Amino acid sequence: MSEKKSNSLYEDRQDHIPQLETPKIEWFQNVYAGEEYKVEFTIPEFTAVCPKTGLPDFGTIMIEYIPREKCLELKSLKEYFLAYRNIGIFHENVVNKVLEDLVKAVDPMYLKVVGDYNVRGGVKTIVRREYIAT
Numbered sequence: 001m002s003e004k005k006s007n008s009l010y011e012d013r014q015d016h017i018p019q020l021e022t023p024k025i026e027w028f029q030n031v032y033a034g035e036e037y038k039v040e041f042t043i044p045e046f047t048a049v050c051p052k053t054g055l056p057d058f059g060t061i062m063i064e065y066i067p068r069e070k071c072l073e074l075k076s077l078k079e080y081f082l083a084y085r086n087i088g089i090f091h092e093n094v095v096n097k098v099l100e101d102l103v104k105a106v107d108p109m110y111l112k113v114v115g116d117y118n119v120r121g122g123v124k125t126i127v128r129r130e131y132i133a134t
Contacts, residue, residue, distance in 0.1 A: 033067070
């Protein structure tokens with residue numbers, strides 16, 4: 001059996017992202033638990049580092065969620081996003097990591113994360129991921 005070899009120049013450069021330690025996301029009790037309402041956050045000055053070039057990547061992260069028992073606390077959310085400033089991470093991995101961290105923190109009914117990145121090298125990137133509780 002032969003192993004499939006990738007032509008990517010990024011071999012093993014992002015395997016650590018799912019286990020990456022990020023700041024704790026705090027929450028507060030939802031006193032309207034049982035009511036279905038939507039909360040939206042926009043982080044218009046998101047910055048991370050391109051893992052290939054080491055240059056900064058800029059974009060806007062949008063979060064939309066329907067809370068269950070817990071609501072996201074804003075100060076800790078700001079600190080969470082600030083931690084990405086020095087992390088080399090692909091756009092796709094940012095959105096996936098953020099969604100998984102937020103789901104783990106507050107167990108929402110619904111959550112969507114959109115990464116809308118600035119043009120770089122003539123390419124505009126938008127990454128979306130949604131979670132729906134079962």
